[in-house]
Amino acid sequence: MAIIQTPNGFSLDDSGRRVVVDPVTRIEGHMRCEVNIDKNNVIRNAVSTGTMWRGLEVILKGRDPRDAWAFVERICGVCTGCHALTSVRAVEDALGIKIPPNAHLIREMMAKTLQVHDHVVHFYHLHALDWVNPVNALKADPKATSRLQEMVSPHHPMSSPGYFRDVQTRIKRFVESGQLGPFKNGYWDNPAYKLPPEADLMAVAHYLEALDLQKEFVKLHTIFGGKNPHPNYLVGGVPCAINMDGDMAAGAPLNMERLNFVLARIQEMVDFNKNVYVPDVIAIASFYKDQLWGGGIGAVSVMDYGAYPKVNYDKSTDQLPGGVILNGNWEEVFPVDPRDPEQVQEFVAHSWYSYPDEAQGLHPWDGITEPNYKLGPNTKGTNTNIEQLDESAKYSWIKSPRWRGHAVEVGPLSRYVLAYAQGVEYVQEQVNRSLAAFNALAGTSLDAKTALNSTIGRTLARALESEYCADMMVDDWNALIANIKNGDTATANMEKWDPSTWPKEAKGVGTVAAPRGALGHWIHIKDGKIENYQCVVPTTWNGSPRDPAGNIGAFEASLMNIPVERPEEPVEILRTLHSFDPCLACSTHVMSEEGEELANVKVR
Numbered sequence: 001m002a003i004i005q006t007p008n009g010f011s012l013d014d015s016g017r018r019v020v021v022d023p024v025t026r027i028e029g030h031m032r033c034e035v036n037i038d039k040n041n042v043i044r045n046a047v048s049t050g051t052m053w054r055g056l057e058v059i060l061k062g063r064d065p066r067d068a069w070a071f072v073e074r075i076c077g078v079c080t081g082c083h084a085l086t087s088v089r090a091v092e093d094a095l096g097i098k099i100p101p102n103a104h105l106i107r108e109m110m111a112k113t114l115q116v117h118d119h120v121v122h123f124y125h126l127h128a129l130d131w132v133n134p135v136n137a138l139k140a141d142p143k144a145t146s147r148l149q150e151m152v153s154p155h156h157p158m159s160s161p162g163y164f165r166d167v168q169t170r171i172k173r174f175v176e177s178g179q180l181g182p183f184k185n186g187y188w189d190n191p192a193y194k195l196p197p198e199a200d201l202m203a204v205a206h207y208l209e210a211l212d213l214q215k216e217f218v219k220l221h222t223i224f225g226g227k228n229p230h231p232n233y234l235v236g237g238v239p240c241a242i243n244m245d246g247d248m249a250a251g252a253p254l255n256m257e258r259l260n261f262v263l264a265r266i267q268e269m270v271d272f273n274k275n276v277y278v279p280d281v282i283a284i285a286s287f288y289k290d291q292l293w294g295g296g297i298g299a300v301s302v303m304d305y306g307a308y309p310k311v312n313y314d315k316s317t318d319q320l321p322g323g324v325i326l327n328g329n330w331e332e333v334f335p336v337d338p339r340d341p342e343q344v345q346e347f348v349a350h351s352w353y354s355y356p357d358e359a360q361g362l363h364p365w366d367g368i369t370e371p372n373y374k375l376g377p378n379t380k381g382t383n384t385n386i387e388q389l390d391e392s393a394k395y396s397w398i399k400s401p402r403w404r405g406h407a408v409e410v411g412p413l414s415r416y417v418l419a420y421a422q423g424v425e426y427v428q429e430q431v432n433r434s435l436a437a438f439n440a441l442a443g444t445s446l447d448a449k450t451a452l453n454s455t456i457g458r459t460l461a462r463a464l465e466s467e468y469c470a471d472m473m474v475d476d477w478n479a480l481i482a483n484i485k486n487g488d489t490a491t492a493n494m495e496k497w498d499p500s501t502w503p504k505e506a507k508g509v510g511t512v513a514a515p516r517g518a519l520g521h522w523i524h525i526k527d528g529k530i531e532n533y534q535c536v537v538p539t540t541w542n543g544s545p546r547d548p549a550g551n552i553g554a555f556e557a558s559l560m561n562i563p564v565e566r567p568e569e570p571v572e573i574l575r576t577l578h579s580f581d582p583c584l585a586c587s588t589h590v591m592s593e594e595g596e597e598l599a600n601v602k603v604r
Helices: 056-060 065-075 082-095 101-130 135-139 142-152 161-176 197-217 219-225 256-287 412-421 425-442 448-452 455-485 538-542 554-559 571-578
Strands: 003-005 011-013 017-021 031-037 043-050 302-304 307-309 318-320 323-325 344-347 380-382 385-388 400-403 505-514 517-526 529-536
Touching: 017 385, 017 571, 031 554, 031 571, 043 554, 056 065, 056 529, 065 082, 065 517, 065 529, 082 101, 082 505, 082 517, 101 197, 101 219, 101 256, 101 307, 101 455, 101 505, 101 571, 135 161, 135 197, 142 161, 142 197, 142 256, 161 197, 197 219, 197 256, 219 256, 256 425, 256 455, 302 412, 302 517, 307 505, 318 412, 318 455, 323 412, 344 529, 412 425, 412 448, 412 455, 412 517, 425 448, 425 455, 448 455, 517 538, 529 538, 538 554, 554 571
Parallel strands: none
Antiparallel strands: 003 011, 017 031, 031 043, 302 323, 307 318, 344 400, 380 385, 505 517, 517 529
């Protein structure tokens, strides 16, 4: 009888039940997950697959590096802007361009707006339905819900029994209409859902509030970048000018009226994070204390490049410092350098790409993006109707990035583990305050390391980062106003805009703390054109397949040993995967069902 040898040394008889989730929904892009479940309904093997190819690296070759941001920004419509920011930083790094302080502050506000917007939308509109049962909210007592709201978040103004009764009426009409929309096909009678009706009603009310507010948050992108999604960026700075005497109706850019509008939106983010988002995550977690705190592997080995510098080009001013922690040892933080070819490498032994030597990894500056779709001999099904993948062969369009050969997790949780371990006071206060509130509600005494090392810990870190980003934006706005009062209105440095000022050949790297984790773009410029361009995105790190040494990525590792109430209703699988907020849109391509080429388009 065949044996599946899993990377953690556990041998699983392959007659164990195989559960396939394809597609994984409520994410961006195309993802498949297969797990083997033993007779006790515990996951003993996991296979995570990116099912579509991202070909932007190929598209960019030979193009003007000043245009790269506009192409790579289209990698995703959810994490809008972060790829553009990473791209302009890579080009500026290669060409030695220094942007003005105002440009740095505006870019920071745009990036942090994205973080708040993305984190809020992820929790309420993508991830919350893994914890919250909206149908169960119909059983709630609005008065008891009001009391719960006042206990969880006493400063939130919308907490009266009448308010929750109105929300409940809206839900009832919605359910009775039969048009459940995003609530359709949920596993609402699954015992994996633990919330009482009043908590469900409170969460659904906040779901609706977040739906209204998220469209207000991103108006910062329209003011600074002209539109959302995909706001405009500029190599050398930002495309918006400052003219305090300008009339917006006449087309003049930033004036005091616009800047005050920005501050008002920032304050909305601050209030929502403190009064709704963070308290909701803590309250919901308290009802799942026996199931997931301390369960769902996470934060064992983590990495981030560092985020939110107060001073541009000075990584020592990062408000969330970078680094690497291996095997849960918070006492030792290794420095990270994306330029070092020994640190960041991508492998393709189990990815549908070709390398000259697939036992070796390649640094992104030397990266190759050559597709090679070939299923393993033990695959069940056909090329276009796969029933079960062969994880001993190639099984994903995602490559396997590694830090010095180690599989690491990236994301808000990684940033918070690194910041907590390195003594960032704001972060330590946030985490300790949140754990104190949780322990009080749940009657437990968890410490930071135990609590963060979990699926809900990953979700909490995202909420805390949203809170931190909104608070940092207040400081960014004040610094921008101070610069303007001192007569500094520069928003771009165009000294090296002309390609004639560039070296014949140059390499650069740009990094950003994207909503889902450490994002890096590496560029090689030759004779004024892009010679090579490689993106290593957060979901490449987290969703990577096995590497040649058998190390598994964070998605697969996080699923190991999780019990499942009903394998045919994989709530726990979705709950764990959604905690990463997978963005498989970074793996997009177009092909027919038969795998044939649909179109060949030549530009320029």
